[in-house]
Amino acid sequence: MMLPLxxxxxxxxxxxxxxxxxxxxxxxxxxxxxxxxxxxxWRTRECSWISSYVARNRVSFxxxxxxxxxxxxxxxxxxxLRHFRLAVLIWNVGVVLWAIIYFGLLHR
Numbered sequence: 274m275m276l277p278l279x280x281x282x283x284x285x286x287x288x289x290x291x292x293x294x295x296x297x298x299x300x301x302x303x304x305x306x307x308x309x310x311x312x313x314x315w316r317t318r319e320c321s322w323i324s325s326y327v328a329r330n331r332v333s334f335x336x337x338x339x340x341x342x343x344x345x346x347x348x349x350x351x352x353x354l355r356h357f358r359l360a361v362l363i364w365n366v367g368v369v370l371w372a373i374i375y376f377g378l379l380h381r
Contacts, residue, residue, distance in 0.1 A: 275371060277367075278363075278364055278367045278368065278371070281360050281363050281364050281367065282360070282364055284356070284360050285356075285357055285360030285361055285364060286312070286313035286314050287314065288353050288354075288356040288357040288360055289312060289313060289333055289336075289353075289357045290312030290313055290314050290315040291353045292336070292344075292350060292353040292354055292357060293310060293312045293315065293329075293332075294312070294315060295347060295349065295350045295353060296341070296343060296350075297317070299343065299346065299347060299350070300343040300346075303341060303342075303343050307328055307331075307332050308324055308325065308327070308328025308331070308332070309321070309324070309325050309328060310325055310326075310328035310329040310331075310332045310333075311325040311326055311328075311329050312329065313329070333357075336354060336357065336358075337357075337358055337361060340354060
C-alpha cells in the first residue's frame with residue numbers, strides 16, 4: 274500500500290512544481306512576493322538555499338486552502354493546483370488508512 278502512495282507523493286511534487294513554474298513564468302511579481310519559492314524537484318538560480326525552501330513550505334501549505342488570484346488566469350494553472358490538492362488529499366487519507374490497517378492488524 275505504501276508504494277502506490279509514494280507515487281502519489283511524487284505526482285504531488287510534480288504538480289506543485291509545475292504550478293510554481295507557471296507562477297514564476299506568468300506572474301513573476303507574485304512569485305517574487307511569495308519569497309521566490311523553490312520546488313520540491315525544481316529550482317532556479319534565483320532561488321536562495323534557505324529562504325526559498327522556507328517559502329516553498331509556506332506556499333505549499335497556503336495553496337492547499339487558498340487559491341492565489343493569478344491561478345484563475347490560466348486553465349493549466351487551475352488544473353495543476355487541483356492535481357496538487359488531490360495528491361495531498363490522497364496521500365493523507367492513504368497514510369491514515371495504512372496506519373489503521375497496520376496497527377489494527379498488528380494488535381489482533
